[in-house]
Amino acid sequence: xxxxxxxLGGRRVWVAGHRGMVGAALVRRLAHEDCEILTVDRAEVDLxxxxxxxxxxxxxxxxxxxxAAATVGGIQANDSRPxxxxxxxxxxxxxxxxxxxxxxxEKLLFLGSSCIYPRDAAQPMTEEALLTGPLEATNxxxxxxKIAGLKLCQAYRRQYGCDFISAMxxxxxxxxxxxxxxxxxxxxxxxxxxxxxxxxxxxxxxxxGSGRPRREFLxxxxxxxxxxxxxxxxxxxxxxxxxxxxxIVISELAALIAEVVGFxxxxxxxxxxxxxxPRKLLxxxxxxxxxxxxxxxxxxxxxxxxxxxCEYAEP
Numbered sequence: 001x002x003x004x005x006x007x008l009g010g011r012r013v014w015v016a017g018h019r020g021m022v023g024a025a026l027v028r029r030l031a032h033e034d035c036e037i038l039t040v041d042r043a044e045v046d047l048x049x050x051x052x053x054x055x056x057x058x059x060x061x062x063x064x065x066x067x068a069a070a071t072v073g074g075i076q077a078n079d080s081r082p083x084x085x086x087x088x089x090x091x092x093x094x095x096x097x098x099x100x101x102x103x104x105x106e107k108l109l110f111l112g113s114s115c116i117y118p119r120d121a122a123q124p125m126t127e128e129a130l131l132t133g134p135l136e137a138t139n140x141x142x143x144x145x146k147i148a149g150l151k152l153c154q155a156y157r158r159q160y161g162c163d164f165i166s167a168m169x170x171x172x173x174x175x176x177x178x179x180x181x182x183x184x185x186x187x188x189x190x191x192x193x194x195x196x197x198x199x200x201x202x203x204x205x206x207x208x209g210s211g212r213p214r215r216e217f218l219x220x221x222x223x224x225x226x227x228x229x230x231x232x233x234x235x236x237x238x239x240x241x242x243x244x245x246x247x248i249v250i251s252e253l254a255a256l257i258a259e260v261v262g263f264x265x266x267x268x269x270x271x272x273x274x275x276x277x278p279r280k281l282l283x284x285x286x287x288x289x290x291x292x293x294x295x296x297x298x299x300x301x302x303x304x305x306x307x308x309x310c311e312y313a314e315p
Contacts, residue, residue, distance in 0.1 A: 006064075006107055006163075006232050013231075014038040014062035016047065016096055017069030021176035021220050022111065022169075026066060029224035038062050048091040050098070057103040064107040064231060067096050067149070075138045075208075075276050077183040082141040089145035097152045101162055108164040109231055110153050112146040112239060114216075114280050115139045116168060124283040127168070127239055136277045150239050163235050167227060170243035170282050174220030174301060175308035187217060190254050191306060194261040195314070203265045205258060208273040211251030216281045218244050219301035222294040229292045243282035244294050260302045 013030055017023040018039040030037050038060055045056045047069050071088035078085055093110065100108045117125045118133030130150075135143045153164035173187035181189055190207065197205045226242045234240065248256075254267050287293075296304075 004235060006235070008064065008228070008232060009034040010036075011063040011106075012036045012038055012061065014040075014057075014060070014065040016065060016067050016092075020068060020070070020072075021174060021178070022172065022223060023066075023068040024176045025174065025220045025224035026068060026227055029221070029228050033228065047095060048088060050091075050095045053095040054099040054102060057099045057105070061103060062105060065096065065100055065105050065109070066227060066231070067093055067108065067110045069096070070111070072142070073178075073183040074185045074189065075274055078139040078142055079274075085139075086141040086145050089142060090148055093145070093149035093152060097149070097156060097164065100164070101156050101160055106163060107231060108153070108162070109227060110149050110164065110166040111227070112150050112166055112168040113142065114168055114170050114241070114243070114282055115143045115277075116147050116150070117280070119277050123279050124245075124281040125241070126283040127241055127286060130239075138274055138276055154237050157237050165230060165234055165236065166239035167230055168239050168241050168282070169223050169226075170216040170218040170241075171280070172218055172220050172223060174305050175312075176220070177305065177309075177313075179309060179313050186215065186250065186253070187257070187302070187305070190257045191261060191302070191309060194254075194258045194263040195306075195309065197265060198261055198263040204268045205254065205263060205265055207250070207254045207267055207269050209250065209269065209275040210271045211249070211254065211267070211269040213250050213275045213277065214247045214279040214281065215250060215253070216243050216245075216247040217253075217298060217301075218242065218294060219296040219304075222296050226287065226292050226294070229290075233290060238286075240287050240290075241282040241284050242287055243284045244298070245282075245284045245288075247279065247281040248298065256299065257302060260299065260306050
């Protein structure tokens with residue numbers, strides 16, 4: 001199957017998971033493509049129930065679909081709720097991908113995660129690093145489910161000729177992020193803690209772990225643009241990394257977030273808390289060669305995220 005153009009104008013596009021950070025950003029981006037955007041609330045269709053998914057798809061008949069629905073969370077959530085993370089994500093992706101084939105969806109994009117790569121993969125991580133070593137233990141349940149979703153897309157391509165593709169984003173942040181400290185990812189957690197520390201007049205900000213791991217961060221609006229680009233231009237079996245192409249030490253990230261928030265105190269690190277994978281940086285050369293690159297720098301993205309937090313999410 002070649003990379004034939006797939007214009008979205010005039011087509012019905014289902015965004016599964018439209019209320020999440022990624023799904024909401026994708027809905028905003030698709031509004032510029034003159035397509036009909038389809039969404040369905042969890043109260044109407046439980047994506048973990050195969051019959052409900054198949055019935056809804058048979059009724060609405062989308063021509064394209066993006067699987068942005070998932071049970072997600074940070075290290076603490078992954079480590080304390082392993083059954084939810086593997087079951088929910090396996091069920092959601094299997095139901096949608098199978099129903100998409102049965103209902104004749106023309107193009108499907110499955111959204112994975114950079115945690116699918118081995119804990120000690122060579123950096124930056126190429127797409128070929130998949131399944132070459134052990135996973136990071138703290139998020140292995142989520143990673144296994146995401147690997148299964150990627151392989152499902154490949155299997156349906158090979159057996160049925162479906163134009164199902166997969167994208168693997170770097171760590172994401174932006175408007176609509178989850179700022180619950182019990183389940184949030186690192187940017188949102190640090191931003192909320194820095195905000196609360198500033199309001200309280202605290203002298204220091206506590207940061208999980210040693211502060212030494214390196215992470216790559218992609219603004220969610222950039223990811224949404226990349227997903228639309230891939231829907232329109234890419235039809236390969238191999239998954240595609242989507243990232244910023246650069247990473248930052250967590251201690252530097254915490255300092256940058258404190259600066260953006262206006263917190264003037266110091267930082268303290270708790271090495272008793274898990275660090276997770278030492279480094280996660282994606283090799284994005286495949287996507288760059290296709291013709292896409294991000295447009296939002298980390299500082300600007302953090303500032304826009306903090307403005308959204310203050311307006312919509314401040315507790």
